Amino acid sequence: MKFVDEAIIHVHAGNGGNGCVGFRREKFIPFGGPDGGDGGAGGSVWLLADEGLNTLVDFRHQRVFRAQRGENGMGRQMAGKAGADTVIRVPVGTVVINTATDEQIGDLTAHGQRLLVAQGGHGGLGNMHFKSSVNRAPRKATSGSPGDERELKLELKVLADVGLLGFPNAGKSTLIRAVSAATPKVADYPFTTLQPHLGVVRIGTDQSFVIADIPGLIEGAADGAGLGVQFLKHVARTRLLLHVVDLAPLDGSTDPVAEVRAIENELKSYDAKLLRRPRWLVLNKADLLAPEQREPAARAIVRRLRWKQPWSVVSAISREGTWPMCLDIQRFFDESKAAAG
Template sequence: MKFVDEAVIQVHAGNGGNGCVSFRREKFIPFGGPDGGDGGSGGSVWLVADEGINTLVDFRHQRVFRAQRGENGMGRQMAGKGGEDTLIRVPVGTVVINTATDEEIGDLTTHGQRLLVAQGGHGGLGNIHFKSSVNRAPRKATQGSPGDEREIKLELKVLADVGLLGFPNAGKSTLIRAVSAATPKVADYPFTTLQPHLGVVRIEADRSFVIADIPGLIEGAAEGAGLGIQFLKHVARTRLLLHVVDIAPLDGVTDPVAEIRAIENELAGFDPELLDRPRWLVFNKADLIAPDEREKVAKAIVKKLKWKQPWYLVSAIAREGTWPLCLDIQRFFDEQKYAAEAAGQGA
């Protein structure tokens, strides 16, 4: 299925039904009082997060969604039936934005979560409500109010614990294949990955984390070069970033230090807070360097960068060093969990 992470749709809630003007007419009561019922409320439009959906592709075919109108009121004080709500299922991780104001309406992050995006109109009042001591036979009723109508933008941001960063062909897809059951396309040319892939890394039966292979960035991505904005937004929810670096570029000219700094510039340009997020360096393709030279090359890069966070030397294609990396990631998340629980108990 094609991965689509943005869509614009129109939602129309149902109008409320009109109130009724009616008078009681029965045998021996030819001039009864008012008995017009109220109109029914219009149906509303809701978004519902569904973990069984992972793309917004369906909204490329259907862009307009309408809820049912409320029925008009009737005589004998019978209220009109309310219109049925319209439920729109979207992937977990969908952010909803009002295109008219550019304001965020909501963020659907858990399965089954619902978000009201268009409120149905209220039903009108029947003439029974307008009876008074001076007006015993009111011929007044009100119309139902219109339902909300708006255009909204849906943006899907991948939900993952770990996000893989790096320039095209750094080996991110190979790494996610090595540590999980995900099977992204792998080839020896840039931009093999054109959409995010998620993989579950299972350490034990009850200990695992989700890793996302984010498509490769290029310089200028934060300003929209290539598919930069579409790619960068997917790292926004991750708790840990793995910055994958090709430690042995085949052209012999590319400088890993320059590439690392270029990615940092793109993160800062998109969202400066991303630079404050835990980010570990993963030097990939170590198998292309002589065993006794690998660590020396990696340490030289770390020294130039004045890197303070953890770094790892791996060969994703040979699956060397990948398991210790996964164990450390799980340990990192476990420590975060214990710290949060301790803080909660202390409070």
Template structure:
């Protein structure tokens, strides 16, 4: 399944039912007064976040979503039934924009969170409301108002604590398989990952965090090259970035430092604030080097990068060095949580 993280849909709320013009007609009461009821309100359209969904692919096939119209009012002062709402499920992390104004109207970040996106029309009123001392037989009622009709753009941003960065085939999918129960596709060619995968890393019974395998980036991604901006936006919500670099590219020509700096440039071009986010370096695929060369090669890369943040050497395919990274991540989050509690008093 190809990943779809953006969709445009049309939402149409129900119109309100019309008010009724009617007069009481019973035996021995030939000139009864007005008894027209009110129209029912139109149904509204809501979006609700559902953690069981992780893609917007369904909206490629069903683009128009309507709520039910309210029923018309009836005689004997019977009001019309209100139209049923249309509740549309979307993944947690969906951001909603009004296409006409490009205004963000909502951001659904919690399971069950609900957003009204098209309000139903109000029902018209029946002629019983127009009765007065000077007009005992009003033949007037009002029509229901129209429901809102909007075109929306939905964007899905992955919600995760940790985001994996790196060139295609840097070993990100292998890493997430090694540390969680997630099973993204792994193969020896670029762009194996076509959609972000979320994995829960469980340290113990009450400590865990969510890690996202984000598709690989290439030079020009901020302008849409490769898989482009549609995936860069997924790092925007993560608390920590793990930047995976192939420590020993098989072609013998590719420079790991050049690849690292290329990704940095794409992050800076997309959103300079991302470079200020905590970012740790993981030199992956160490198993491809002789054991006696691993530390020397890793230190040389770190020295050339002038890297000051935490860094690790790992071999995700053999799960060598991956668990210590997870433990450090959990300690980092625990410290963040303690600092936040201290700051709150």
């Protein structure tokens, strides 16, 4: 299934039904008086978070959603039937934005969470509401009010505990393959990952976390270069970032330290809060160096970066060092949960 993480939809709530002008007409009861009923309320439009969905691709085919109109009131003080609501299922992690005001209406982060995005109109009043001592036969009724109508932007941000940062070809896809059952595409050219992939890392019976392989980025991503915000917005929900770096680039043309600094600048440009999130350094492709060269090369990079947070040396392709890293990550989440009470 094609991964789609943005969509524009139009929602129309139902109009309220009109009130009725009616009079009681029964044998032997002259001047029965007004008995026009009220109109029914229009149906509303709701969004419902569904964990069974993981993409917004359905909204490429259907963009307009309408709720039912309320029925008009009737005689004998009978109110019109209310219009049925329309419920739109969306993936968990969907952010809803009003395109007219650029205001965020809601954020659906839990399965079963509902969000009202268009309120149905109120039903009109029948003429029985307008009788008085001086107007015993009112011929006045009100029309139902219109339902809300608006254009919405749906934006899906993946829900994951761990997000992988890194330039293209840093080995992120290989790493998530090594630690989970996810199978993102792996190749020897840049931008092989064009959409986020989620994998569950199981440590024990009741211990696991979700890791996201997110499309790589280049300098200027915060301004739309490369995959731009298609990458950056998906790290917004993660609790821990793993910064994956090639320990020893084969051609020597790239500097791991410069790559780390470049990505830090992109995070700062997009949302400075991301730089304050826990971020660990993962020095990948250790298999390309002799065993005695790995530790000195890693420590040299750490020293140049003045890195203060945890770091690991791994080989994703051979899975060397990946299990201890996963144990450290699970321990980090367990300690954070215990500290939060």
